[in-house]
Amino acid sequence: MILVDTALAKRQAANNPIRVAMVGAGFMGRGIALQICKYVQGMELVAVSNRSVAKAREAYAQAGILQVEAVSAASQLEENIRRGICSVTDDAMLLCQAAGIDAIIEVTGAVEFGTNVALRAIQHGKHIIMMNAEVDGTVGPILKVYADKAGVVFTNADGDQPGVIMNLYRFVKGLGVKPVLCGNIKGLHDPYRNPTTQEGFARKWGQNPSMVTSFADGSKISFEQAVVANGTGMRVAKRGMHGPTVPSGTPLKECMMDLYPLEDLLQGPGIVDYVVGAEPGPGVFVLGTHDDPVQQHYLNLYKLGEGPLYLFYTPYHLCHFEVPTTVARAVLFNDAALAPIGGPCVEVVAAAKTDLKAGQVIDGIGHYMTYGLCENADTTQENNLLPIGIAAGCVLKRDVPKDQVLTYDDVLLPQGRLVDKLRQEQVAYFAQAAGTAALAQSMKETSALH
Numbered sequence: 001m002i003l004v005d006t007a008l009a010k011r012q013a014a015n016n017p018i019r020v021a022m023v024g025a026g027f028m029g030r031g032i033a034l035q036i037c038k039y040v041q042g043m044e045l046v047a048v049s050n051r052s053v054a055k056a057r058e059a060y061a062q063a064g065i066l067q068v069e070a071v072s073a074a075s076q077l078e079e080n081i082r083r084g085i086c087s088v089t090d091d092a093m094l095l096c097q098a099a100g101i102d103a104i105i106e107v108t109g110a111v112e113f114g115t116n117v118a119l120r121a122i123q124h125g126k127h128i129i130m131m132n133a134e135v136d137g138t139v140g141p142i143l144k145v146y147a148d149k150a151g152v153v154f155t156n157a158d159g160d161q162p163g164v165i166m167n168l169y170r171f172v173k174g175l176g177v178k179p180v181l182c183g184n185i186k187g188l189h190d191p192y193r194n195p196t197t198q199e200g201f202a203r204k205w206g207q208n209p210s211m212v213t214s215f216a217d218g219s220k221i222s223f224e225q226a227v228v229a230n231g232t233g234m235r236v237a238k239r240g241m242h243g244p245t246v247p248s249g250t251p252l253k254e255c256m257m258d259l260y261p262l263e264d265l266l267q268g269p270g271i272v273d274y275v276v277g278a279e280p281g282p283g284v285f286v287l288g289t290h291d292d293p294v295q296q297h298y299l300n301l302y303k304l305g306e307g308p309l310y311l312f313y314t315p316y317h318l319c320h321f322e323v324p325t326t327v328a329r330a331v332l333f334n335d336a337a338l339a340p341i342g343g344p345c346v347e348v349v350a351a352a353k354t355d356l357k358a359g360q361v362i363d364g365i366g367h368y369m370t371y372g373l374c375e376n377a378d379t380t381q382e383n384n385l386l387p388i389g390i391a392a393g394c395v396l397k398r399d400v401p402k403d404q405v406l407t408y409d410d411v412l413l414p415q416g417r418l419v420d421k422l423r424q425e426q427v428a429y430f431a432q433a434a435g436t437a438a439l440a441q442s443m444k445e446t447s448a449l450h
Helices: 002-013 027-041 054-060 074-083 092-097 111-123 135-150 161-175 199-206 211-215 219-232 252-258 262-268 293-301 321-331 377-382 418-449
Strands: 018-023 043-049 068-070 086-088 104-105 129-132 154-156 176-185 245-251 271-279 286-289 310-314 346-352 372-375
Touching: 002 321, 018 027, 018 310, 018 321, 027 054, 027 286, 027 321, 043 054, 043 092, 054 086, 074 092, 086 092, 086 161, 092 111, 092 377, 104 111, 104 321, 111 129, 111 135, 111 418, 129 135, 129 293, 129 321, 135 154, 135 219, 135 346, 135 418, 154 161, 154 321, 161 176, 161 219, 161 286, 176 219, 176 262, 176 346, 199 211, 199 321, 219 271, 219 346, 219 372, 245 252, 245 293, 252 271, 252 286, 252 310, 262 286, 346 377, 372 377
Parallel strands: 018 043, 018 104, 043 086, 068 086, 104 129, 129 154, 176 271, 245 271
Antiparallel strands: 176 286, 286 310, 346 372
16 A cells, blocks of 8 residues: 555654554464564554463564563553553453543454454454454444444455455556456465365464364355455355366466356346465455446456456465554544444355264364355345354254354354354344435335336
């Protein structure tokens, strides 16, 4: 974002840095801390919260900051901000409550916990940057409603695939090209992977095995594409998306015309989807169309081909390197990298990874019992399907065979979770909004007749 560097330079020159705090100090959180503390002007990471305070200290130490203080009250944190001292804590809510913090980065991947962090940050007037597609894809639309009412930005992040896709989508729309598919490029997709099969890869890269599993079993890309759909108004062409596989290393521009049925692309609002094995991986892409024959001629001249589909792609996603850009966009320009535009368009539902038995407690995303599939939100609602973001901790009331999608009727929900409360609010809020819009349209049509 070309404007951001200049705006941050001005904040640096004025000795008025953006003050940001971060919840989560895992693999991605440590990278974000390093980037902000060492390489971003005009921004300060004033506090880090993590279940293990030692890991929060480690995130600062990796960034070269050794003088940090543990805090247990918002007043202590506020005093440290005034004194220019970095703080660590195991209480994330202190970061949400304390004055002097402009934005919170949530980077845990936990659904119930992340939902609590997001809502509390919003309620205390802080912009919230979600490196947590699991929360965004489960209750993002209603959190966006809360954020709008509070006058703050709720946004997914630049650098993660959804944010990179949205930046590309906005660029393509700005050219006058109509996006018809927002795509993601994967190297592997096997819904039956689990933390045991992925343990070696996770150890090699210093990552969490369950998080790595969620990449491999399709849950993560389902959340990412659901978030993109909710930010663009797109849908999925079928449950689970098409997700074609091509020979490894196949250039996307050579195979794009054969990957997806044209009727799925050229009718309706467009679709979100992915491809396995294509290059440039792990990048993202947008397929677009243009109706103007003169502009088609120019696009052909500029080596985008004769159509009807034109390919635009970004050959990388740089994750933690780009997150500070999202913070700056929110704080300085009130601009979200990616946020829901209304009610949910696509949701991520839970399918059985193995035969499940009555009485079992469902484990978490990227574990042994379920994997996620994209489904259109109206179908999810009509069939009472169980979102995978809700599934963890639920008790099975009956046996569910392998690969069957779970419903709310199959489970008992845990008591007292905020995520369940917000799901209910989300359904009710957007049902009422849809009813109001339908009534207004009916009145408009009646008036036109008279």
